[in-house]
Amino acid sequence: MVEDKAVHMDSSYSLVLWLVYYLCLLQKQHYIPNVAVAALLQFLSVFFGVIAQISPQISGISRYFPRTLQQLEKLMGTQPEGRVRYVYCEKCSSIFSYNDCILKIGSEVQSKVCKYRFSNGSQSCNGALLKCVERPNKSKVFYPLKIYCYTPLYNYISVLVKRPGFCDLCDHWKGENKDTDALKDVYDEKVWSNFLTYDGGPFLLGAYTYALMLNIDWFKPCKHTEYSVGAVYLTIMNLPRRIRFRQENAVLIGLIPGPKEPKRDVNTVLGPLVEELLKFWDGVKMTIFSDSASVLVRCVLLCVAFDIPASRKVCGFLGHSAILGCSKCLKKFPGPVGQRDYSGFDRTQWPKRTLAEHRKNIYSIRKSSTITG
Ligand SMILES: [Zn+2]
Ligand SMILES: [Zn+2]
Known part of the structure; x- marks a missing residue:
């Protein structure tokens, strides 16, 4: 009996695959937009659900049939699986693994705060990372306030x-011939x-x-x-x-x-x-x-x-409203924020940035522990 059920489910899976492959082919051939396919999937999943209640033999089809485009892509194997969820600090946009955000003191579990140190001083971010939810049985669960999905x-x-x-x-x-100096690609x-x-x-x-x-x-x-x-x-x-x-x-x-x-x-x-x-x-x-x-x-x-x-x-690079606001050259735009002086279009006076100089600056910033190095 169990074996019969397994065979039945396998044949249901094959039927669903047949149907979704045809749907994808139809979408490609007739340029059907994703919204239309999503609506069709939603309708068919409800339809198969109702049919399965009348005839339990096709409950396998209802179970395997994708309800959304994401489920369809998963079934077809066209989208990768295995996303990693990092805890995200909204205040400073740092990311952490979940286990690094948990603090255990004896049997007590607490959420850590963000320890990112801003470059403009020695102050830590101290942004909240997890929220505590109490279950009906009084046990505590910690959920990330924000998640960076990778x-x-x-x-x-x-x-x-x-x-x-x-x-x-x-x-x-x-295999392409490069017969001219034209920048085609x-x-x-x-x-x-x-x-x-x-x-x-x-x-x-x-x-x-x-x-x-x-x-x-x-x-x-x-x-x-x-x-x-x-x-x-x-x-x-x-x-x-x-x-x-x-x-x-x-x-x-x-x-x-x-x-x-x-x-x-x-x-x-x-x-x-x-x-x-x-x-x-x-x-x-x-x-x-x-x-x-x-x-x-x-x-x-x-x-x-x-x-x-x-x-x-x-x-x-700094933002475009900064004194050194250009990512290509070192032209200075003096004046307070919002009132920068963008005059002076003598391009010979705009020293170009170089990759070597940029790398040197980044390495020295990484090595420095305070804003002045
Ligand atoms: Zn932070
Ligand atoms: Zn420039």
Whole structure:
């Protein structure tokens, strides 16, 4: 009897897969928008639920059938699983693992406060991290006040390389002729040619090496509310431009909670990604679609693409209303905040910033313990 039920559930799962594959095919062929598919999924899930009550034999279909687009993507295996939830400090935008926020004194459990030290003095942030909820049985549970949701880069890349044709599409640029000096795509740029080889061996010219572009932007998820959520996402530049920016090829690494953009930098939020990029620079083993043996996959962050406020927060520059408000040169804009003097368009008097100088400044800031070093 138990065996019969298991076989029945397996056949239900196959039927659901058949149906959702057809729905996806239909959406692709007829350019059906996501909202329409979401509405159809919602209706069909209710419909199968009602049918299952009349005829319990199809309860398996009702159980497996996706109710939302997210569940559909999970069923199809097109989206990675395994998100990591960090506790997020709203006051200073630092992130912590949950266990680091718990303080145990004997049998008493308390929430720690944020210990981030601001660079403008020795004061700690002291922002609240967890809230205590008392259960009916009088036991206490601590929940994060804000969560930074991070999907590891490994999870995304391992799903993408298993997709049929993905690795071949990423090699398309290797067969293109560069017969003019026209800058038609990123492959014609210096930033790409600089990474074709590295340390005497092929890098981007090698197999399974992917160049990434980072973008961070804030958006309002709901109309008529002042609540901004930050999306941290990567684009795989090896892909042809016609499909590079499609939703299914975007690597949504993290979601920064609101209600406002962080006032200072987003360095701690980028920490987990930096850790992973360091590993991917040396190469990470994973299996791909066309080969059952694991291969070495490498990734490099080649460039960043932001609007001006986000670029300053991510790349270590001051905001555009600062005295040194330009990220390209060291032209000074004197005057108090809000009344800066932006005159003086003699470009020869605008000394350009250099990468070496920027790196030197960042290293000296990292080493210093106070604002004056
Ligand atoms: Zn804090
Ligand atoms: Zn400038």
